[in-house]
Amino acid sequence: MLTNIIPLQKIITFIQNYRQMEIHFILSKPAVEENIGAAARAIKTMGFTSLRLISPASHLSMNARKLAHGSTDILEKAQVFDNTTDALAGLDLIIGTTAKKRNIRQEYIPAHELSAFIKQKSNTIGSVGILFGGEESGLSNAEIGMCDILSYIPIAAPFPSLNLAQAVMVYAYELTSLSKRETISPEETDPQTYSILKEKVQILLPLLGLHKARPVYQRIMERIALAGKTDIHLLLSAVEPAIRELEKERQRDKETERLSDGGKKREER
Numbered sequence: 001m002l003t004n005i006i007p008l009q010k011i012i013t014f015i016q017n018y019r020q021m022e023i024h025f026i027l028s029k030p031a032v033e034e035n036i037g038a039a040a041r042a043i044k045t046m047g048f049t050s051l052r053l054i055s056p057a058s059h060l061s062m063n064a065r066k067l068a069h070g071s072t073d074i075l076e077k078a079q080v081f082d083n084t085t086d087a088l089a090g091l092d093l094i095i096g097t098t099a100k101k102r103n104i105r106q107e108y109i110p111a112h113e114l115s116a117f118i119k120q121k122s123n124t125i126g127s128v129g130i131l132f133g134g135e136e137s138g139l140s141n142a143e144i145g146m147c148d149i150l151s152y153i154p155i156a157a158p159f160p161s162l163n164l165a166q167a168v169m170v171y172a173y174e175l176t177s178l179s180k181r182e183t184i185s186p187e188e189t190d191p192q193t194y195s196i197l198k199e200k201v202q203i204l205l206p207l208l209g210l211h212k213a214r215p216v217y218q219r220i221m222e223r224i225a226l227a228g229k230t231d232i233h234l235l236l237s238a239v240e241p242a243i244r245e246l247e248k249e250r251q252r253d254k255e256t257e258r259l260s261d262g263g264k265k266r267e268e269r
Contacts, residue, residue, distance in 0.1 A: 021118075022127040023178055025171075026052040026087055028143060029134040030164060033057045037067030038165035040074035046172035047179030051078040052129075054087045067165075084131075084143050092125035092195045093118070093225070096139055096147030097132050097171065099161050107222040111153045111174045118178060120228040124194045128178075130171055135164050145218075148198070148225040197232050198224060200239045207246040 025043050030036050036059045043051055051074050053059055059080070065072050081087040088094055101108060109117050118128060131147060133139035144150065153162060153170050162170065201224055210217050227235060 021125075021178055022050065023048055023175060024050040024052055024091065024127065024129045025168060026054065026129050026131045027056065027134075027164065027168075028054040028084055028087075028131060028139065030056045030059075030132075031135055032164070033059070033061045033063040034067045035135065035164045037064035037069075037071075037075065039168040040064075040068045040078070041071040042165065042169035042172045044071040044074050046169075046176045048172060048175075049074065049077070051075070052087050053078050053080045054084055055082060056080065084146060088129055088131070088146055091127050091129040092193065093121070093128045093149075094147045095128065095130050096144050096150045097130065097167060098138055098144070098150055098152055099167075100138075101152070106219065107149060107226060109149060109151045111151055111170055114151055114171070115175050115177050117149075117226075118175075121194055121232070124197075124229050124232050126193075130175075132164060132167060149222065194227070194232055197227070197236050197239065200236065200243060204239055204243050204246070207243065207250070 025039065025048065027036065027039060030039075030053065036053065036056060040051055040059075043049070058064065059075050059078055064075060068075050079087075095109075095114065098108075118125075130151075131139065131143065133143065139147075151171075153167060155162070198221070201221065205211070205217055205220065210220070212218075224235070
């Protein structure tokens with residue numbers, strides 16, 4: 001006799017609320033049509049579907065379609081943006097790809113470790129963007145500043161470097177285990193996500209006198225990006241009360257200043 005019968009409505013709600021890990025491949029200012037087509041082919045071959053393009057060459061041209069070869073649906077569904085900010089909007093985790101290390105960053109994850117890095121965040125993120133720079137100069141410093149973490153492909157020699165389409169293929173291959181888009185049930189989904197932690201830390205640091213212009217600010221944000229699920233929850237439990245206390249202290253200081261100014265004005269009279 002069955003005793004654990006789940007109501008139909010609960011089953012329907014359960015199915016409707018499944019979360020899926022979304023992986024978006026984002027090309028910034030790709031100038032070669034053939035590279036866009038080849039990138040689309042690489043994405044589809046490895047089981048992914050989302051391509052975002054920032055100020056691209058003609059991604060629907062015959063040259064792009066020829067290289068896509070069976071993946072023209074990826075080109076046709078690609079989202080096109082005028083700027084990087086819009087292309088990255090709404091993503092929980094942004095990973096920038098670079099062929100060389102930049103002085104403005106210290107944390108880099110090799111491509112072959114990226115899948116495990118994303119998986120360790122478990123259900124604290126729902127969407128990931130892999131950002132690639134253009135063929136000539138790669139990502140700009142401004143674009144790197146928008147990324148949570150940077151990644152690179154270890155190669156035997158600095159030259160010749162991989163071209164854009166080849167780099168997309170390597171990352172798509174390394175992330176192929178994520179293309180299965182394993183679902184996460186609502187019961188397993190924790191509202192304390194990486195995005196929330198990032199926002200809270202961005203509020204906390206200025207309250208501590210650490211503003212974006214200071215190198216330590218970016219360094220702290222890099223280390224936050226490396227946090228796993230357990231650390232994310234732990235950090236949130238400390239960051240949120242810290243913000244509340246600092247904001248209370250700021251309000252007390254304002255009130256003290258206001259009363260002090262009021263007293264001075266009465267004395268002047």
